[in-house]
Amino acid sequence: MFRRILSWAAAFAAILSVTVAFAPAASAADTEAIAKSAGQKWVLKSEATGKYVSTEINDTGNQWAKLRARSDKPGAWERFTLHTDDEGKTVSLRFEASGYFASTEIEDGGTHDGMLRARGANIGSWERFTLVPKGDGKYALLGQAEDMYVSAEVNDTGSDYGLLRARSKTVGSWERFTLEKAGAAGIQEGVKDSGAAVPPVAGPAASSTAQVMSWNVCGNINTDSPCNGGKPIGKDALAAGINDRIEKAASYPDVIFFQEFCEKHAKPVELALEDKGPYQWDVRFAPVTYNVDGTGLKAHKECMDADGYDRGAYGVAIAVPDENSWYQAYELPSPETYVNNKGVTRKAEQRAAICASVPSQAAMYCSAHFSTGGKDWDDPKREWQPKQAAMLMEKADQSGYRPVFGGDLNVSPPARGFSVLTPMYDRYQECDEKNGVYDGDDTKDGEKIDYIFSPYTFAACSVQTYVGLSDHYSIHGAVQLPPK
Structure with a gap:
């Protein structure tokens, strides 16, 4: 509940052109605890950009930890684990770099409405996605917050190239992603x-x-x-x-x-x-x-x-x-x-x-x-x-x-x-x-x-x-x- 209140506050602050700062990472204790886990890790590759989805943890303010399909090879910023709080009906993606879940920013109200950021502290409707198989190891991600598919914004030529947004009602190349196992064998x-x-x-x-x-x-x-x-x-x-x-x-x-x-x-x-x-x-x-x-x-x-x-x-x-x-x-x-x-x-x-x-x-x-x-x-x-x-x-x-x-x-x-x-x-x-x-x-x-x-x-x-x-x-x- 507290995180949801923060999100409304962030949206209001954006309207007033006030810079809102967010915590740059999960707590040190949580990060170390996650490092103790033996769970399978994954990376996501966009069909539209041909690049891997990356967590922008070097950004600040409202742009912190946004997800973009812009990396040539997977590393710590691209790795995540799959989680579920509803017995596998939906999944949530927890990114290694931030320690947080991918969250759909449905309250932005501007050009970034529906933007995905790895900043969800726990799992709610904003963090739940349905994995829809599209063949050849490719999936579409249907966001549960507004029943929209996640798109990679390849038409943006600026700093938001490849930005992930839950904003499409149909699935095309922009909405298809390959899910790959991360890391060497074992x-x-x-x-x-x-x-x-x-x-x-x-x-x-x-x-x-x-x-x-x-x-x-x-x-x-x-x-x-x-x-x-x-x-x-x-x-x-x-x-x-x-x-x-x-x-x-x-x-x-x-x-x-x-x-x-x-x-x-x-x-x-x-x-x-x-x-x-x-x-x-x-x-x-x-x-x-x-x-x-x-x-x-x-x-x-x-x-x-x-x-x-x-x-x-x-x-x-x-x-x-x-x-x-x-x-x-x-x-x-x-x-x-x-x-x-x-x-x-x-x-x-x-x-x-x-x-x-x-x-x-x-x-x-x-x-x-x-x-x-x-x-x-x-x-x-x-x-x-x-x-x-x-x-x-x-x-x-x-x-x-x-x-x-x-x-x-x-x-x-x-x-x-x-x-x-x-x-x-x-x-x-x-x-x-x-x-x-x-x-x-x-x-x-x-x-x-x-x-x-x-x-x-x-x-x-x-x-x-x-x-x-x-x-x-x-x-x-x-x-x-x-x-x-």
Whole structure:
């Protein structure tokens, strides 16, 4: 709401010929948090100009961050990620250079009416576009604010050449754009330093005990959620809640698996861990996505708006010591749709996992969040959870590395009548496994659905039976890594 008021004020100021200044970029904390994300990045190429769409972040005042199809090659000013707050019906484009969403300036009233600028702080109607396929990888962008297609203004020969405006009722060459993946192979998927889709060769490592924690923080909540009283969780509250939980644990963790995590919480959580802990941390994020209607593309699911503050995408995260040299996000096999109890077909979340290496331990750590199984959920017959389990085991068990993995797997153990995790229990030890029985203490609402697995012995395991911000208990395990 505050941003909309600013926009009206900007339009009024323009009428009075008053110069209005806008913030030159997203906050430093948000920018650093976004840099922790492993989401796919894109660039947009105009058919009319033959050039890439660029964010004009060197402009000032009302012209700041306008979008123009004028760049010969893609770089930081041209890259963006696709997001959705309506399960893939529409998409929003968040540009890397400004950290903000492309927004349609429908209140300008002058020659720039409908101009696109990368300055939307959160997603509203001005930031929503329908991707309309036009063949050969080309799309038209239908702005939802006024039901107009985005055009590249190629008839302007001045400083606004190639300016993007949502102002056309039809699609021609000016309205067609090619959507291209950005970055070298693997980079856009989350490789930190190596630039490779596979981790570097693991070196030797001494025996050690790794303290591992896993917690579904319930970051993306709604008004019906029991988490945090049905209110969105702010980054400071989450950071404080994590440290409070760690202080109550038997041992300080070396690695933390997070689920239902908001992208822009990554950096604040990292800083909070460093403030309380014995070493530097690296917190990395991987988005959960939705299939975008009619396109074959995927867009990041957004965390719910918290009082006008966009918290970024929704997904999973992992916290490891800052020595890690490689990490990778994985999209788990997930259903496209499901039918709920009312017979309504719903979109299913495309679930995610994220893995990170810790060289000093020659260890590969992976955090995951499986589809929800059972009646009225996205995997009602539990057909996809076994596929997700198989992929998680495969990605954790990288050659030369000692695997430790887990998270919110959304299914109870075999001892309670569920066979999904039997292959995991057959190959690995589970932190809270009781006397060889495939079971453990409850972690949510009378069920055990949160896990830590490894092929190695757990010296200790505990479940913290208090909730705090989340409706999940956290699980803590001490896994004994043998020499390698």
